[in-house]
Amino acid sequence: MGRFIWHEWSRYVAISASVYLVWAAIWGIFYRKFFWDFIDHGYDTSGPVPLPIPNPRYKAIISIIVTIPLIQILALIMALGTLAVEYPIPPLKSSMFHRNFTFKCIWLVFQAVLAALFYQGTNAFIWSTIAAFGYLRAEMRGEIMEDPNKARGGRGRA
Secondary structure, three states, X not given: OOOOOXXXXXXXXXXXXXXXXXXXXXXXXXXXXXXXXXXXXXXEOOOOOOEEEEOHXXXXXHHHHHHOOHHHHHHHHHHHHHHHHHOOOHHHOOOHHHHOHHHHHHHHHHHHHHHHHEHHHHHHHHHHHHHHHHHHHHHHHOOOOOOOXXXXXXXXXX
């Protein structure tokens, strides 16, 4: 049985997380909800059903998630960027962004933080974090991603 290649596994997990985040961001633009609103809020008991009132401390974060879907749009852009790097488009195939595990790990952590802020992105948060840990493990084990242009045989060599 062969060795487990951490960066290949992490690549597939990152692609799955990014596809899910694209869907979640689009869904979150239409159905906006701040995920952490259940932690600290009061209730409006003037009506027949008590409705939660968010804490005024969260006004800024609610304005960029619920009022203006800025977090969802940024998460969508980051997920599309991750897909462009992980399932490489031709200009990025031999670039530093496609082969550098540290860059991918940091990028996925930022993607996970954005995904954790809105309700629909919680699964993408989990999978982006797992992919980042996989790239960290690949970096610790000393795995390298070869340049695809150097792997081709040269002229006159077998």
